[in-house]
Amino acid sequence: MCTDKEILQTIDANPPQGQRLLLAAYQQRVQSVIASVVGNIKDVEDLTQEALITVLSTIDSYKPSRGTLATWIYTIAYRKAVSFVRQQRPVILSFDDTDTAVPSISDEQLADELSTGREERIQALEQALELLPVHDRLLITLYYYQDCSLAEIASIIGATANAVSHRLRRIREKLYTLLTINA
Amino acid sequence: MQEKFSDTDIREALRRHFAAMPPLSDDFNDKLFAALNRKKRQRKMRRLIIWPSIAAAATVALLLMLLPASEPQHNAVIAQVQPEVANQSPKAAQPETSEEPAPVAIPHKAERKAPRHSEPATQKVAHAEPELAPVAEEEPAVEAQPFRSRIDYVAANRDNMRSRISEQFETPFSSSNNEKTDKS
Structure with missing residues (x-):
């Protein structure tokens, strides 16, 4: 797997080859980001294509000083997905719909509950992840699956790192609640 | 505040979730590059079309600016003269x-x-x-x-x-x- 720097250098030297390297490195990641927001597989493929076309056609405008290449690409993918979902189902994107009655749990208790790696728990988590609102699923995906930092996620979704941290904590609490209800 | 919420279970669940996701179609890359080339061509065409039209529009605008400029001056002279004539008994x-x-x-x-x-x-x-x-x-x-x-x-x-x-x-x-x- 090439690093971002190598990809950018290859794009400068040999654009077609650099584009293929970029696709090899980011195709699946972009797909997962879009899939965390958009449910339909066909839509995911179309949006992935749109996002990657935008990435490849505007790669000249990327400035490394503003953030990593991954952050820039995820931002494009996120905006494509969110704009698509807004056109489809505008209500789902509300950030206020998740402030339901969630019991206050300490981080240690959450960690104990969530990190006891059992097969049933993982399956239950998979189901619980499906029940999360779109933005929550996206944050979880970016943080746990794409290994983005809080600052990077904040840059992608246009929020502060503190807000992202707070939001991730809420999501974990919600997952815990869902697991408890299912159990 | 950079608190880590590391959780192997959540990571594993997500990994399984996305692994179960159907892969992109085989001709995805071909379609992508075809669409990319089409977009580049359209952009080139747009550039080619835009500049002559801008030049034509600028010329027309210049003509429109110059042509009525003489008429108002003429009208202004008439407007100045008319009251004087009217004032005369x-x-x-x-x-x-x-x-x-x-x-x-x-x-x-x-x-x-x-x-x-x-x-x-x-x-x-x-x-x-x-x-x-x-x-x-x-x-x-x-x-x-x-x-x-x-x-x-x-x-x-x-x-x-x-x-x-x-x-x-x-x-x-x-x-x-x-x-x-x-x-x-």
């Missing part, structure tokens, strides 16, 4: 346009004696027909009047002057000419 205007004999009634000698005014046109007319000067000599009061009031005076006493001129030359104005002036 119709009686004063008539001798210059319809009746030529009236202005010649301004006395030639009186004009010489009186201080010079800034309107040489009337002086030229007075010089051109000096034979009518004796008519004006009979009314010295006109000398002291300014030029505009003299015109008014002439216009007011036009009939008297006309009769005097006709007596002097024994050539009455034709009836048709009088009718025309009455109508106007």
Whole structure:
């Protein structure tokens, strides 16, 4: 797997080859980001294509000083997905719909509950992840699956790192609640 | 505040979730590059089309700016002149346009004696027909009047002057000419 720097250098030297390297490195990641927001597989493929076309056609405008290449690409993918979902189902994107009655749990208790790696728990988590609102699923995906930092996620979704941290904590609490209800 | 929420279970669940996701179609890359090339071509076409149209639009705009620029100036001159013409009394205007004999009634000698005014046109007319000067000599009061009031005076006493001129030359104005002036 090439690093971002190598990809950018290859794009400068040999654009077609650099584009293929970029696709090899980011195709699946972009797909997962879009899939965390958009449910339909066909839509995911179309949006992935749109996002990657935008990435490849505007790669000249990327400035490394503003953030990593991954952050820039995820931002494009996120905006494509969110704009698509807004056109489809505008209500789902509300950030206020998740402030339901969630019991206050300490981080240690959450960690104990969530990190006891059992097969049933993982399956239950998979189901619980499906029940999360779109933005929550996206944050979880970016943080746990794409290994983005809080600052990077904040840059992608246009929020502060503190807000992202707070939001991730809420999501974990919600997952815990869902697991408890299912159990 | 950079608190880590590391959780292997969540990571594993997510990994399984996305692993179960169907992969992109085989011709995804081909479609992608085809769409990318199409987009590049469209962008080139847009660039090619935009510049001539901008040049044409600029030319048209320039023409539109230049053409009406002359008309308003002309209209402005007319607008300046019209009030001046309207301010002039119709009686004063008539001798210059319809009746030529009236202005010649301004006395030639009186004009010489009186201080010079800034309107040489009337002086030229007075010089051109000096034979009518004796008519004006009979009314010295006109000398002291300014030029505009003299015109008014002439216009007011036009009939008297006309009769005097006709007596002097024994050539009455034709009836048709009088009718025309009455109508106007």
